Amino acid sequence: GAGVSQxxxxxxxxxxxxVELRCDPIxxxxxxxxxxxxxxxxxxxxxxxxxxxxxxxxxLPSDRFSxxxxxxxxxxxxxxxxxxxxxxxxxxxxxxxxxxYFGPGTRLTVT
Amino acid sequence: GDSVTQMEGPVTxxxxxxxxxxxxxxxxGYPSLFWYVQYPGEGLQLLLKATKxxxxxSNKGFEATYRKETTSFHLEKGSVQVSDSAVYFCAxxxxxxxLIFGSGTRLLVRP
Numbered sequence: 001g002a003g004v005s006q007x008x009x010x011x012x013x014x015x016x017x018x019v020e021l022r023c024d025p026i027x028x029x030x031x032x033x034x035x036x037x038x039x040x041x042x043x044x045x046x047x048x049x050x051x052x053x054x055x056x057x058x059x060l061p062s063d064r065f066s067x068x069x070x071x072x073x074x075x076x077x078x079x080x081x082x083x084x085x086x087x088x089x090x091x092x093x094x095x096x097x098x099x100x101y102f103g104p105g106t107r108l109t110v111t
Numbered sequence: 112g113d114s115v116t117q118m119e120g121p122v123t124x125x126x127x128x129x130x131x132x133x134x135x136x137x138x139x140g141y142p143s144l145f146w147y148v149q150y151p152g153e154g155l156q157l158l159l160k161a162t163k164x165x166x167x168x169s170n171k172g173f174e175a176t177y178r179k180e181t182t183s184f185h186l187e188k189g190s191v192q193v194s195d196s197a198v199y200f201c202a203x204x205x206x207x208x209x210l211i212f213g214s215g216t217r218l219l220v221r222p
Contacts, residue, residue: 031208033209033210035210042212042213042214042215043200043202043210043212043215044212045209045210045211048207048208048209050208056207056209058207059209091154091155093155093210095208098143098160098162098204099145099157099160100157100210101157102147102154102155102156103154104153104154105154
């Protein structure tokens with residue numbers, strides 16, 4: 001079946017602009033995660049949605065970052081007023097049980 | 112807090128050599144443990160997992176055993192191939208169901 005998909009695959013934006021990154025999880029997966037992969041910080045957790053529960057936002061690095069998940073499926077990660085340190089690959093994963101399956105990521109470059 | 116420590120790379124081996132990538136963890140309780148692999152230009156793929164002590168995860172000739180006594184989950188393969196060249200990440204699932212990753216180990220296999 002279809003895996004986790006993310007769009008866009010690449011995004012170049014100017015410092016100070018807002019960006020939206022999209023994730024389509026595997027159908028039937030109740031949990032959805034966002035992670036960030038950067039050279040300096042490695043792979044780090046950002047936010048976690050599980051069903052209708054309040055999301056775990058403990059990994060968001062600042063209040064410029066937010067995410068929502070509509071209808072228990074698609075998720076959007078929004079970064080406001082982007083900074084150069086936001087440049088990274090943003091990974092989405094979905095899960096039904098223990099195993100998390102990752103999408104191909106969105107490479108964000110802030111110039 | 113929980114953490115994962117991996118051996119630093121790169122690890123360079125000749126084809127058919129034996130591979131070991133060390134991974135140790137610090138966590139409360141007994142978390143589920145994972146190895147993910149990232150091939151060049153691709154996303155993270157789950158390679159294998161173990162959910163309790165003494166479990167052995169295996170896939171594609173790779174193995175790792177959950178050792179609670181040494182808090183380790185070392186990755187091994189008896190005979191590596193050029194196609195195994197990739198970055199390997201050890202990870203644990205914490206009590207909040209998010210993955211905590213090691214820094215990754217790059218493996219380069221030469222013909």
